[in-house]
Amino acid sequence: MKNHDFWKGIGWGAVLFVLFLAILLFSGDLSASKFIYVDF
Amino acid sequence: MTFNKNFFLGAFLSFVLLVLGAEVLLRATVPAGFWYRHFDFSGDMTSLAELRDRIQSIHPPEGLDLLLGDSVLGASALMEHRVPEARNKTLSRLLADLLKSPNHVSMSLGSDGFLLPDIEGVTAEILKHPPARILLLLNFRMFAKNFDEGPNALSRNFLLGNLPLEIQKKLAPATPPTEESQLSDRLYAAMCDHWFLFREAQMAKTLWYYPSQKDFFQRRLEQIMGQNEDQEEMAEAALKLKTADYYQAYLWDKDGLPFQCLKQCLQQWNQMHIPVVVVLTPQNKKFLGKALDKPSFEKNKRALASFMKLYAVRGIRYQDWSNRYPSSFFLDHCHLNFEGNQHYAGDLAEVLKGVAP
Numbered sequence: 011m012k013n014h015d016f017w018k019g020i021g022w023g024a025v026l027f028v029l030f031l032a033i034l035l036f037s038g039d040l041s042a043s044k045f046i047y048v049d050f
Numbered sequence: 051m052t053f054n055k056n057f058f059l060g061a062f063l064s065f066v067l068l069v070l071g072a073e074v075l076l077r078a079t080v081p082a083g084f085w086y087r088h089f090d091f092s093g094d095m096t097s098l099a100e101l102r103d104r105i106q107s108i109h110p111p112e113g114l115d116l117l118l119g120d121s122v123l124g125a126s127a128l129m130e131h132r133v134p135e136a137r138n139k140t141l142s143r144l145l146a147d148l149l150k151s152p153n154h155v156s157m158s159l160g161s162d163g164f165l166l167p168d169i170e171g172v173t174a175e176i177l178k179h180p181p182a183r184i185l186l187l188l189n190f191r192m193f194a195k196n197f198d199e200g201p202n203a204l205s206r207n208f209l210l211g212n213l214p215l216e217i218q219k220k221l222a223p224a225t226p227p228t229e230e231s232q233l234s235d236r237l238y239a240a241m242c243d244h245w246f247l248f249r250e251a252q253m254a255k256t257l258w259y260y261p262s263q264k265d266f267f268q269r270r271l272e273q274i275m276g277q278n279e280d281q282e283e284m285a286e287a288a289l290k291l292k293t294a295d296y297y298q299a300y301l302w303d304k305d306g307l308p309f310q311c312l313k314q315c316l317q318q319w320n321q322m323h324i325p326v327v328v329v330l331t332p333q334n335k336k337f338l339g340k341a342l343d344k345p346s347f348e349k350n351k352r353a354l355a356s357f358m359k360l361y362a363v364r365g366i367r368y369q370d371w372s373n374r375y376p377s378s379f380f381l382d383h384c385h386l387n388f389e390g391n392q393h394y395a396g397d398l399a400e401v402l403k404g405v406a407p
Contacts, residue, residue, distance in 0.1 A: 015060070019061040026061065027068040035251050039255075039264075
C-alpha cells in the first residue's frame, strides 16, 4: 500500500512539473522590450 | 486517494528530478547551439544571457556574417499583416539563405524596437567573438526625436550595463526607478543568468507570443470568428499616427545620442578590422503621405551620408537605400512584404559578397 502511494505521488509530481513548465512557457508577455508595439 | 508521507515524498522527488533533468538537458544542449539551429528565435531578445548564448553557439570555419538592425529584419510586420509562413519570408531568413555556404553562416541579432544604444550594447558582446562581417541596417526611427535621450532611447534595459557611463547617464530616467522595479529587474536578470530552464522558456515564448501576447490571442480569435474587415484600416491609421513622429520636421543632431552610439560602434568594429556595410533601410514615402516632412527627410539623409563619409576611408561602406524600392514592395512605412524582402535580400547579398571577410 505504501509503495502504491509513493508511485501515485511520482505521477502527481510529473503532472505538477508539466503545469510548472506551462506557467514558465505561457505566462506573461515578451517583457524584455520596453516597446513591444514600437512599430505597430 | 491517500495523502500520506509516501505520496508527498514521491511527488516531491518526481518534481525535483524532472526540474533537474530539464536543467541538465538544457545546460548540455544550449551551448552547442542545438536550439538555435532547430528553431527560429529571431526578432526578439529576452536577456543578456540569451544574447551571449546565441553569439557563442555559432562558430563557422570561415566566420559569421552578423546582421544588426530593428524589426525590418524580422517577422513582426509580416505576422501583423497575417502573411502565411511569415518566419520563412523575413529579410534575415532570405539573406541567410543567399549567403549560406558550407563554411559560412549568418546570424541575425536584429530585434523589434532596437535603437542605436541597444546596438552599442550588443557590440560589447559580439566583440568577444568577432564576426567575419557586419551588416547594419539603419532605420529613420533610430534617430527620431522620441528616442534621442532618456530611458526610451534604449529598448532593452539589460544592455544598459554594457554601455559607457556617459551614455548610461543620458539614458537615466528623470525620476529614479522604484525599489520594486529595480528588484524585479535584478531578479529577472539573475534568473536568466543562472537558471537555464527559465532563460530558455522566456526565449521560447518568441515562437508563439510574437510580436506580442495580444497578437497571439487575436490570431486565435480570428481563426474562430474570422477577421474583422475594418481592422486593417484601423491598424493602418493607428500606425500612421504612431510613426508620424519619426518623420516630423526635425533635424538630426550629429552630437546627439544616436550618432554618438553609431560612432562608437563603427570605431570599435573598425579597431577589430571587421568589414562593415551600413545601409539606410528603404522607406515608403507614399504610406507616410502628409506625415512626412520632405525637407527634413532629405536634410537628415544628407547629414547621415556626410557623417558616414568619415568612415568610408576606413573601409566602412555606406549605402542610402531610402528611395530604392516602389511602394508596392512595402507593408507599411518601412517593413517590406515578401516580394520586397526578396529584392532587398538579393541586393544586400550582392553588396556583402563584394566585401571580403
